[in-house]
Amino acid sequence: MSFITLENVTLRFGGLVAVNDVSFHVGEGEVFALVGPNGAGKSTIFNLISRIYNPASGDIRFKDKSILNLRPDQVPFLGIARTFQNIELFEQSTVLQNLLVGRHRHRKSNLLTEMFFAPNVRDEERRHRQVVEEVIDFLELQAYRDKYIAGLPYGVRKVVELARALATEPKVLLLDEPASGLSLEETNDMIFWIEDIKKQMGITVLMVEHDMNLVSSVSDRVLALADGKELAIGTPSQVQSHPAVIEAYLGTGQRISS
Amino acid sequence: MRFVFKRSYDDDIKLFKHRQQAGYYVLLLVLMMALPWLVDDFFLGEATNVLILAIAGMGLMLLTGQTGQVSLGHAAFMALGCYLNVILMQRGVPFIISLPLAGIITGIVGAIIAMPILRLHGIYLAIGTLAISVLSEDIIVISKKWTGGVIGLVAEPINIFGLDIDRYGTPILFYFLVLFVTLFVLLIFRNILRAPLGRAFAAIRDSEVSAQALGVNVTKTKITAFALSCGIVGLAGGLLGHFAGAFNHETFNLVLSIQLLLMIVIGGLGSIHGAFFGAVIVGFLPQLIAISRDGISSIFNLGSLPLPGIETASFAFILVIFIMFEPRGIYGVWIKIRTYFELFPFYRKNMFKRQKSYLKTERMK
Ligand SMILES: Nc1ncnc2c1ncn2[C@@H]1O[C@H](COP(=O)(O)OP(=O)(O)OP(=O)(O)O)[C@@H](O)[C@H]1O
Ligand SMILES: [Mg+2]
DSSP states (O other): OEEEEEEEEEEEETTEEEEEEEEEEEETTOEEEEEOSTTSSHHHHHHHHTTSSOOSEEEEEETTEEOTTSOGGGGGGGTEEEOOTTOOOOTTSBHHHHHHHGGGGGOOOOHHHHHTTOHHHHHHHHHHHHHHHHHHHHTTOGGGTTSBGGGOOHHHHHHHHHHHHHHTOOSEEEEESTTTTOOHHHHHHHHHHHHHHHHTTOOEEEEEOSOHHHHHHHOSEEEEEETTEEEEEESHHHHHTOHHHHHHHTTSSOOOOO | OOOOOOOSTHHHHSSSSSHHHHHHHHHHHHHHHHHHHHSOHHHHHHHHHHHHHHHHHHHHIIIIIITOOOOSOHHHHHHHHHHHHHHHHHTTOOHHHHHHHHHHHHHHHHHHHHHHHTTSOHHHHHHHHHHHHHHHHHHHHHOHHHHOTTTOEEOOOEEETTEEEOTTTSHHHHHHHHHHHHHHHHHHHHHHHTSHHHHHHHHHHHOHHHHHHTTOOHHHHHHHHHHHHHHHHHHHHHHHHHHHSEEOGGGGOHHHHHHHHHHHHHHOTTOHHHHHHHHHHHHHHHHHHHHHHHHHHHHTTOOSOOOTTHHHHHHHHHHHHHHHHOTTHHHHHHHHHHHHHHHTTOOOTTTTTTOOOOOOOOOOO
């Protein structure tokens, strides 16, 4: 079944067509990568799926049901979690508290029961913490668990953001440049984790990434974009050797081959 | 230095981090309970005033410190709580019902006002809420039939289960009443902070986009924070009415709104301690100024020194000092002192270098 479907989606910022008639679908259990030079419209596609932007035309579907009637805060309830290109963590909270916000979509308690910390609130808290601890173990964040984000190095923050998305127990994970700014070693960890997320957790992954080594190691399919338009779609090697893709990268100073 | 080994999830959920910490707070509570027998009536009155300020401080802290939404209009909600409580009592509602009811109605009114006003961000929100404070004074004066206009109202005597509680007649009982409400609000505050709602508040404060991406309904949660905050401040207002005895529109003027905000900034934004530290400063500063003024004038034989505006100037001065040197407020100083002793002699000067405090209400969309 197709989890995420974009159908002829177009979005303009004033005169700029950031996303131009883009269509693709991401199947269940697939790792799907969006690549393309800076300003191609990759993050904008994520923001469209998150409902931060409204498309000018076209349709966006989750499991064959349009999500265009949803508010941004309703999207995670479908099981869609995301990370941001410019890390958006809760700076004045600890790692643990950040991950616990990830549990928000599973909240069953309400204002009144929480004010008095009723027994069911406590039970739920235990349940949330159990899931969060599993994520902490999986991503090896034990050492940072009670640290405040404001003092953490960049590489750790990236992992915390991934952890927070996983704490929502998503069906689909949108990762915006999970490896940007990471060292070689950290990138290798990331490859390993994304593979586990796909194989062990069975989570569908849609990601944006510039690092072609990462893209070709983990992705099943790749869509290349430039200036909001689709260039090519296929396996990582097909896309990398596609003439239009090579041309799009020419003169940008970025590399497409790894 | 103390290491806390966590063995179960409850270690993170419970109210106190470890036995020793619980011990400290029990000690503090015992001290507060014994206070009426340790100090004279004048000081007890001041302590009562500080507790009322602390309740209001917690109310505003929930909104500004936890959720990141500034309000310069909270005196208006104190006024609402105060007037509602007394008006209800005048119509025969007993205090144990009128005070909670005043808090709840203030909360509901807060929620209604929050709907349009919380669309504003940052400085605009400050200006918008400031307008509430300015307007409220006029509204009080105009609604003469209910509020007594410029003459104001006199708080009805409190009677709980046949027990007469009066600020001057039975200051000890009044102190305990206020202490009870303080503890009640404190418990609710703590409970909310360790529950999903409290985390959603902090999430909105730090990054609205990602709070939203995790399923937090930003508008609804902000309104909830505003309502809760107003409700708590309404309770404080209700108590203040009885503390003041008589009050009118000037009791709850704009200066009070500003004082409340200063209080939590000086105390330390984002911590419960901050509300209390700030209340102590704001509560005792006038006394401190009076004492030092008398001291100075008697030393130099100046007679009675008229120094208009000295209080406001001192507040401004303290605020500037804190913003420049210790943005985390008195709570920040407290943490440093504690760490110094815990780590002695290994404390480094740059230990808290990275930690900055700022109000961030809005970021990239
Ligand atoms: N909120 C906005 N308002 C106006 N223009 C925008 C906005 N967001 C993005 N754009 C423009 O839309 C285009 C696509 O931006 P987008 O962020 O999607 O690129 P990207 O493919 O993610 O690039 P990068 O690899 O640099 O992250 C760019 O030209 C950008 O300047
Ligand atoms: Mg991008």
